[in-house]
Amino acid sequence: MGNLGALDMYNIPRVCKECGGVMVFKGVGEYRCEDCGAVDYDDYGKVRGYIEEHKGATAAQIENAVGVSQRTVRRLLKDGRLEIAEGSNVYLRCELCGKEIRSGQYCPECEIKVHRNLEAKQRELMNKNARGFGFEQKGEEGQKRFRREE
Known part of the structure; x- marks a missing residue:
C-alpha cells in the first residue's frame, strides 16, 4: 500500500465542521480551516495528543478517550508512526x-x-x-x- 493509501485510512478532516471551508494540513496530524481558522485532527493527531498527556495509555484507553479504534492504534504502531512506551509489558x-x-x-x-x-x-x-x-x-x-x- 502506498503512502497516500495509508494516510487515507486515518480519517483526515477535509471539510471544516464549523464553516464548511477547506481543511489544510499543518503538521503532526493537525488541520486548520482556510476560512475560519478552526483546528481539527486526524486519527494520528488525536492519538498522539492523548498519549503525550497520558504516557503508557493502552489502546483501549485511547479508544475510550478519543474515539480512535484499537485497530487503528495498532495500524499506527505497525506503520511506525507510534511507539509502545519503554518498560511496557x-x-x-x-x-x-x-x-x-x-x-x-x-x-x-x-x-x-x-x-x-x-x-x-x-x-x-x-x-x-x-x-x-x-x-x-x-x-x-x-x-x-x-x-x-x-
Whole structure:
C-alpha cells in the first residue's frame, strides 16, 4: 500500500465542521480551516495528543478517550508512526523472526534483510528489463530495427 493509501485510512478532516471551508494540513496530524481558522485532527493527531498527556495509555484507553479504534492504534504502531512506551509489558512481534519490538513490522535486523532483498529484486528486474538496447539479436545483424511501413 502506498503512502497516500495509508494516510487515507486515518480519517483526515477535509471539510471544516464549523464553516464548511477547506481543511489544510499543518503538521503532526493537525488541520486548520482556510476560512475560519478552526483546528481539527486526524486519527494520528488525536492519538498522539492523548498519549503525550497520558504516557503508557493502552489502546483501549485511547479508544475510550478519543474515539480512535484499537485497530487503528495498532495500524499506527505497525506503520511506525507510534511507539509502545519503554518498560511496557506489551510488545509487537517482528513478522519474520518473532522478536519483541515497540514499533513497525520488523526488528532492526530483519528490516535490513527485507530492504536488501527488495534492493536485490529491484536490481534483478532492472537488469532483466534493460536487455534489448545495445545487444545484438539473432537475424538483425546490420538491419534497421525500426522501419516505417509506407
